[in-house]
Amino acid sequence: MTTTLDKTVLDMTATDLRAVNTTLQAAAKAQANEAYVITNPRGSHAMACGLDGPLNVTIKGSTGYYCAGMNKEASVTVEGSAGPGVAENMMSGVVTIEGDASQYAGATGHGGLLNIKGNASSRCGISMKGIDIVVHGNIGHMSAFMAQKGNLVVLGDAGDALGDSLYEARLFVRGSVKSLGADCIEKEMRPEHIETLRELLEKAGADAKPEEFKRYGSARKLYNFNIDHADEY
């Protein structure tokens, strides 16, 4: 561990995962709002997970599974790409991925902003419960499956079965949608949606106009089981 005036550097060639997470979790809990830089992550799993307080973490390289899982309040930036389940079940704070994100990005997230500067693979935002996700590139198939709450913003294209079995999450896509999943429909973009989208794009530093997007949401036909809709399942 090297400490300079404005940041502490943790080199993972010399510091193991447990020590890194223990250090970060303690700093977050202390509400110190300090800056930490992790070097040589070498695709490690479960990095910077369970942070519970204001902290600024920069990871210099790509990460494995579940980076920044269950994050609360902290700001985590990956200067590389992220493996599956980045920011899963995130509660608050900001997680930024400078590269691409693998499957299940932001899965079951309750709050905060997940900002993916590259593309996101399949099942992005699966079962999301209030998180905001902005993907500057494209997203893969089955994204926002059973998504409950929150906003998924995609500046590029969406793959097959977008929003399958969607609940109340709002999906905004600028590019094409290969296909919509069961019970997901295009919806009117009202002024409040334009405003929400404008704020999210601004927060994510995305160069796009809200008016260029289409909104998708639940048709709410599958909310209560009806035998006449059995073909939808």
Added chain:
Amino acid sequence: MEKTPQTDPRQSWTFSNSINSEIRRAAATGIYDIRGGGAKRRVPHFDDLLFLGASMSRYPLEGYREKCETSVTLGTRFAKKPIELKIPVTIAGMSFGALSGHAKEALGRGATMAGTSTTTGDGGMTEEERGHSEKLVYQYLPSRYGMNPDDLRRADAIEIVVGQGAKPGGGGMLLGQKITERVAGMRDLPVGIDQRSACRHPDWTGPDDLEIKILEIREITNWEKPIYIKVGGARPYYDVALAVKAGADVVVLDGMQGGTAATQDVFIEHVGQPTLACIRPAVQALQDLGMHREVQLVVSGGIRTGADVAKALALGADAVAIGTAALVALGDNDPKWEAEYQKLGSTTGAYDDWHEGRDPAGITTQDPELMKRLDPLAAGRRLRNYLNVLTLECQTLARACGHNHVHNLEPEDLCALTMEAAAMAQVPLAGTNWYPGKPGF
């Protein structure tokens, strides 16, 4: 004129009145039957086993005088803080939503008085439950309803649910009438909609992924909490082996008699294996990996008596979990509500429409008026009493077999009454030294 003798009207075994009633119900509604509980069909069970007792070759312990220990420690493999229980009987996971807040409180009270743990379910951790449960296992389910790191950290153990005995491979459905404002709020869903509990986890797909998921949970909780993996009784040998490989501290194995809040009857009755058939393959997997007693095995699904507890332990389990029996102890299916069960088209002992939220006993409901019928203090005491009886019965049988700890019970203490039970439990058919499949016979 003399009447011609007639053969008595003959009911079909294949098309029994019960089967025909289901055909008529299906024809009228166009939808499968959904219900709560576990498999109701007769399957080989612990009743088909007997203890041999002490005799010339071994001597018994004196009842009421000589000590027979019942304590069990769960989570000794990796967790910094394993769970210490006074008795080898735990309360299985049941959700707030499926159960009322009073029922969850009663489970916590009863379990705590008896010195054991209770378990959350789908829908998150409630204050009633945490506040009244000295040891609380927090379930990590596919839906992740209410999942948050604060509750993970204030749990005493974490149970990753891969499957359950009533529906291995299936999810669940909590019907809209039970999705009140509180339930909906905890699950981040609109009030009144049918709420689907997913059948598989959203962010991992196999044991290799699960190993990493467990790493993440341990990192978030400082490696303190025992991690359980719960599987339904499908392929117990391989499921248990893979759970160990994924890093479990404890494996919870739930046979087909294990209950659910709501699932299709066809699923409950036709998928999975009887509890009795699951235990020996599970124990064999642990033994083959050198992990028996290192990774603890908790067995559930149809545990009703101290004899069931003792038999499960004798077959190699470290503890058992009860769900349906705990609800009955609280007051579920009590004859005092018979008139109301009849109004609902059911009868005492058969009431299983737990998903409809109209439970006369006030347990499987979110209706404020029905909920009031369950006094959590009195119900908690009933559960405590019942748990004590299970323990006393188990001790009685262990002493009779000459053991000073219930964990010293072993398969050699047992025989089987039927060929099926002998094959499943791998203990000799009564009066023989043989069981089907025994090598070398």
